Amino acid sequence: MSDSKYGFATRAIHDGQQPDPLTGAVNVPIYLTSTYQQEAIGKNKGHEYARLTNPTRDALEESLCSLEGGTSAHCFGSGMAAITALCTMMKAGDHVVCSDNVYGGTSRLFDKVLVHYGLTFTYVDTSNAENVRAAIRPETKLVHIETPTNPMMSVTDIRAVAEICHAKGVELSVDNTFLSPYLQRPIELGADIVMHSTTKFLNGHSDGLGGVLVCTKPEQAERFRFVQKCTGGILSPFDSYLLLRGVKTLAVRMKQHDTNGRAVAEFLVEKLGADKVFYPGLATHPQHELAKRQQRGFGSMLSLELGSLEKANAFASRLKLCYLAESLGGVETLICHPATMTHAAVGAEGRAKLGITDGLMRISVGIEEVEDIIADLTQALA
Numbered sequence: 286m287s288d289s290k291y292g293f294a295t296r297a298i299h300d301g302q303q304p305d306p307l308t309g310a311v312n313v314p315i316y317l318t319s320t321y322q323q324e325a326i327g328k329n330k331g332h333e334y335a336r337l338t339n340p341t342r343d344a345l346e347e348s349l350c351s352l353e354g355g356t357s358a359h360c361f362g363s364g365m366a367a368i369t370a371l372c373t374m375m376k377a378g379d380h381v382v383c384s385d386n387v388y389g390g391t392s393r394l395f396d397k398v399l400v401h402y403g404l405t406f407t408y409v410d411t412s413n414a415e416n417v418r419a420a421i422r423p424e425t426k427l428v429h430i431e432t433p434t435n436p437m438m439s440v441t442d443i444r445a446v447a448e449i450c451h452a453k454g455v456e457l458s459v460d461n462t463f464l465s466p467y468l469q470r471p472i473e474l475g476a477d478i479v480m481h482s483t484t485k486f487l488n489g490h491s492d493g494l495g496g497v498l499v500c501t502k503p504e505q506a507e508r509f510r511f512v513q514k515c516t517g518g519i520l521s522p523f524d525s526y527l528l529l530r531g532v533k534t535l536a537v538r539m540k541q542h543d544t545n546g547r548a549v550a551e552f553l554v555e556k557l558g559a560d561k562v563f564y565p566g567l568a569t570h571p572q573h574e575l576a577k578r579q580q581r582g583f584g585s586m587l588s589l590e591l592g593s594l595e596k597a598n599a600f601a602s603r604l605k606l607c608y609l610a611e612s613l614g615g616v617e618t619l620i621c622h623p624a625t626m627t628h629a630a631v632g633a634e635g636r637a638k639l640g641i642t643d644g645l646m647r648i649s650v651g652i653e654e655v656e657d658i659i660a661d662l663t664q665a666l667a
């Protein structure tokens with residue numbers, strides 16, 4: 286699928302998105318159909334029922350597969366639906382090793398839902414790959430990492446973890462939501478599966494939820510196609526279209542996100558001090574060299590420590606241009622308070638272990654004029 290000779294920005298616009306053969310329309314139509322007329326019993330045009338395949342979703346899956354450099358892609362109704370589908374490759378008794386700083390919804394799914402189906406989970410700081418080696422047991426089936434992590438921006442060496450996993454016959458999945466394939470391609474570094482909440486940078490416009498699993502092996506493709514059909518948590522044709530549209534500008538958006546992210550991080554370091562800003566692009570970040578090596582940029586996700594809930598509240602209430610909101614990866618700058626928003630479910634003790642204080646704010650730097658973003662932050666911090 287992904288043997289395109291073109292560069293990334295070209296593939297983002299063209300792969301999977303050829304003009305419509307029927308009319309020449311340069312955009313993939315939104316196929317609003319639940320079923321397909323069959324020519325004769327047992328004879329169809331490749332589509333039978335829209336839970337199995339839909340041409341708009343098929344186009345999107347081809348596009349995302351190309352951008353991540355996989356062999357197949359499978360889209361779901363949200364990032365959480367994609368992770369749920371990922372976990373159906375396991376059965377009762379299997380064990381998963383996971384980044385301790387993982388997205389709050391992921392650990393909630395693991396600890397509050399999937400444990401009741403006989404799966405067990407171990408959380409380790411995967412920024413030290415040796416912790417992964419030590420946590421793998423004979424019954425471990427999957428290592429699931431997020432890099433950089435949410436919201437502390439800790440970076441994991443994908444290649445090192447992949448080597449450890451493969452030596453032990455374990456598969457590695459990487460949640461690549463924070464960087465998008467423009468800034469990081471885990472499959473090239475040895476990952477077996479890449480997962481995204483496409484809700485974030487891939488969509489880029491904060492107007493639709495979605496999730497994807499990009500695979501590297503035929504048996505995974507067969508598995509997840511079957512899971513789409515059996516569990517039904519697929520992405521709708523309309524949301525598939527929004528993503529196809531969003532992905533066309535992924536390269537230019539990510540370049541600008543990266544530029545603005547660096548500028549905002551530098552501004553915050555000057556204002557608050559380097560120890561209060563968490564961003565892999567800073568030379569003071571503990572995995573800065575690794576981030577430089579394995580990523581094509583540092584992206585636009587960063588966190589800052591304001592010292593107390595009171596100060597975080599004051600800062601949040603003064604924001605004018607930037608929105609106080611959950612989610613990330615949109616064109617607009619979004620700022621959230623992890624302790625009460627994304628990581629509320631982790632509990633006070635869990636947050637303390639991860640360094641998520643009541644004074645921590647996370648910024649998803651948008652692609653507005655960076656001077657305007659910085660001016661808003663300046664007055665909010667005053």
Ligand SMILES: *Cc1c(COP(=O)(O)O)cnc(C)c1O
Pocket residue numbers: 363364365366388390391431435460462463481482483484485494495496
């Ligand atoms: C948002 C997010 C998810 C969950 O995705 P939804 O689309 O909200 O279901 C998973 N992982 C990361 C890193 C996220 O940011």
